[in-house]
Amino acid sequence: MSPRPIVLDPDLERLQKEGYAVEVSHGHVLVHSVPYVTSQREVKRGIVVTNLNGNVGQLGSPADHQVWFVGEYPCHHTGKPIESIRHSSQHFPLWTGFIAQHRFSNKPPNGYPDFYSKMKSYISIISNEAKVIDPAADPRTHEVIVSTEVDSVFRYWDSASTRANILAVSEKLAMNRIAIIGLGGTGSYLLDLVAKTPAREIHLYDGDKFLQHNAFRAPGAASIEELEQGLPKVDYYSKKYDKMRTGIYPHDVYLDEDNISELQDFDFVFVCVDKGPVRKLLSRFLQRQEIPFIDVGMELHVLPENNCIYGTCRVTLSTPQQKDHFAKRATMSSGSEGGIYDSNIQVADMNALNAALAVAKWKQFCTFYQDLRQVHHTTYSINSHSLTKDEMPELTEIK
Helix, strand or coil: CCCEECCCCHHHHHHHHCCCEEEEECCEEEEEEEEEECCCCCEEEEEEEEECCCECCECCCCCCCEEEEECCCCECCCCCECHHHEEEEEEEEEECCEEEEEEEECCCCCCCCCHHHHHHHHHHHHHHHHHHHCCCCCCCCCCCCCCEECCCCECCCCHHHHHCCCHHHHHHHCCCEEEEECCCHHHHHHHHHHCCCCCCEEEEECCCECCHHHHCCCCCCCCHHHHHHCCEHHHHHHHHHHCCECCEEEECCCCCCCCHHHHCCCCEEEECCCCHHHHHHHHHHHHHCCCCEEEEEEEEEEECCCCEEEEEEEEEEECCCCCCCHHHHCCCCCCCCCEHHHHCCCCHHHHHHHHHHHHHHHHHHCCCCCCCCCCCEEEEECCCCEECCECCCCCCCCC
């Protein structure tokens, strides 16, 4: 995807018109070439950075009063550090390839009404000391930087990650090609979660149509008009998420021996099927190709004497390094294996939970989440409200 220009918010455009070198990148605003004084009383230039929040073109008030700084710690003209803005100093990887060295905190009594006021305040505190030594040290360089978003799959900023300062962590999920096989209840919720990550391509495989009963076991709310269209599931969901992001590819097919080779170039696969022989075919192919995958499953039953439902949700991870456990943990035989789930009983909450457990495991695999146990098989039991941890390597290390 080629870079696309960003239209600056009025607050940021005001900074640019005054001559500040303003850039917007990865959901952050950067002001470059801000002069500051080092502890050796040298005048250098650094970058003031803050994360953006709000909607594009309508940023509103900043979410906090803090900023990052790229450069040495700024000092007074005497060489003494400016303690009034000190918060912490360390390596802050804001996104891949961009690291700030300092975090500053300077909160006015009523906070900052807009991003213009926030950035101006920090720039003035830092650069005014440099002007004492060098009157020509002006942060207004009149350098125009074209702000662009490069290779972003999202149609607007991922402000959730920037607000939480986890953009660099989120980029660990930017796999090139992911497949989701099966868009039933669990698969659809799984797509909902994965679509909100920076994964570049998400390929959907399912030969079914999106019908009325599916609407009660799917994220969001389908309209009557959408149901009347009788779209293939992959087309229904790809259109839904195309509003938010690019890179979702529908494949209106069932995978079998004739077309399974389509999976050979994927980085990761989610298997959400309810037929043992299909699971067997998929898992054996993926293991031969050394492609990591997660298989999900549900087994629900009615307890007649209590007129209630009990059962389990399962998440099983297979990797090239650990895969021998899969055949004994996931059903490969033919016949009914999902209890009342095969009758399309509405259990959207269990579908959503099964999907959430699977995505959480995938994020651990990507080191987005810390993984102390490296669990490769998990089950959730409804009646005991408990999780199991199984198939762990004998030796685990904290990552």
